[in-house]
Amino acid sequence: MPVGVLINGGAVMLGGLLGCVLGKKINQEFQEKLQMVFAVCSMAMGVTTIILMQNMPAVVLSMILGTVLGHFCRLDQGIHKAAGGMQKAVFGIMGSSRKVSPEEMETILTVIVLFCASGTGIYGSIISGMTGDHSILMAKSVLDLFTAAIFACSLGLVVSVIAVPQMALFLVLFFCAGIIYPLCSPEMIADFKACGGCIMLATGFRMVRLKLFPVAEMIPSMILIMPVSWLWMSFVLPLVS
Numbered sequence: 001m002p003v004g005v006l007i008n009g010g011a012v013m014l015g016g017l018l019g020c021v022l023g024k025k026i027n028q029e030f031q032e033k034l035q036m037v038f039a040v041c042s043m044a045m046g047v048t049t050i051i052l053m054q055n056m057p058a059v060v061l062s063m064i065l066g067t068v069l070g071h072f073c074r075l076d077q078g079i080h081k082a083a084g085g086m087q088k089a090v091f092g093i094m095g096s097s098r099k100v101s102p103e104e105m106e107t108i109l110t111v112i113v114l115f116c117a118s119g120t121g122i123y124g125s126i127i128s129g130m131t132g133d134h135s136i137l138m139a140k141s142v143l144d145l146f147t148a149a150i151f152a153c154s155l156g157l158v159v160s161v162i163a164v165p166q167m168a169l170f171l172v173l174f175f176c177a178g179i180i181y182p183l184c185s186p187e188m189i190a191d192f193k194a195c196g197g198c199i200m201l202a203t204g205f206r207m208v209r210l211k212l213f214p215v216a217e218m219i220p221s222m223i224l225i226m227p228v229s230w231l232w233m234s235f236v237l238p239l240v241s
Contacts (some may be wrong), residue, residue, distance in 0.1 A: 002166035002174045004137030008165035012115055012148045016160030019152025026153055034150045036208055043204035045120055049197030054187040059194050059225060065079040065194050066221025067214060076109075076216040083108040083158075083164075090157045103201060104155060109157060110206045113215045115144060115167040116166045116198055122222065123193055125170040129177030139172075184226060191229040193222055 053059055070076070083105060115121070124136030152159040173180075184192075199222070202213035 002125075002128065002171055004134030004141075005167060007176050008121065008124075008141045008170065009163040011145040011152050012163035012166060015145040015148025015158045016152040016157060017161070019149040019155075020062035020157055021161060022149065023153035024174070026150075028154075031150055031153050034146075036202045038143070038150065039204040042114065042200050042207060042214040044201070044203065045118075046078075046119070046201030047122070049193040050196075050201065052190040052197075053194035054190045055229055055232050055237075057236075058229040059198070061232075062191075062195055062221045062225040062228045063198055063218065064110075066220050066224050069220040069224075070217030071081060071214070072206045073220070074220060076214060077110060077225060079109055079216045080105060083112060084162045087158045090161060090212045106212065107151065108155060108158060108162075111148075111155070111204060112162055112165075112205050113160055113199070114147065114207070117170055117215075117219050117222070118196060118203075120200070121166070121170060122194065122196060123189075125173040128179045129174035130181040157220075159234040168198055170232055178215060185230075185233070187233060188226050192222065192225050195225040 040094050046081055087104075087108065118134060118140070124134075124140060128134050128137055148159050150161075199215055199218050200219065202215050206213055207209045
């Protein structure tokens, strides 16, 4: 039973609804301060997983190749279109004709990556499906609840809608975990976490608008990291050691 996945998705939905209700009661300055706190939390989660890295060249190569692949697949534009579609659907339901500003769209993109493509969420879903341990996703749910609430203060109900693709992705990983996890060595899993940590760190910088890293285009690196890590350990390391 994907308890952790459902709780995590429910936390995002609930946080989005709370943000819509409380948005007018929380001033802009306080919202910005909390967003900075959440950015630091994202960076901290990234750093704690990056230090688990076992094969730095494999992680670096995966990040580069993944970003190149994401760029040529126009993944950034695809997620922008999907985010715009979700926002328009929400506005349609609410009977609003307001247009989404470029700043709002960038923030929505950041939130989608934060909720759907975090190494913690992806790894937690795999662990949950393989061992039944939901603690990682439960811990992520606490942060996601408050993060969703704060972002929903300015973005509105679309934050709750993001829970739908998030749960869809995590459910696929949950049910495929029995196939994926046995094929992975501890070193491959550590490199996978480190790769996700790099994206989480970049997301933190993006949340405070210090540097708009191409986090959406970096997502394919999480698909490449495990095979690249295996190839590195199986063929390259024996030649240089």
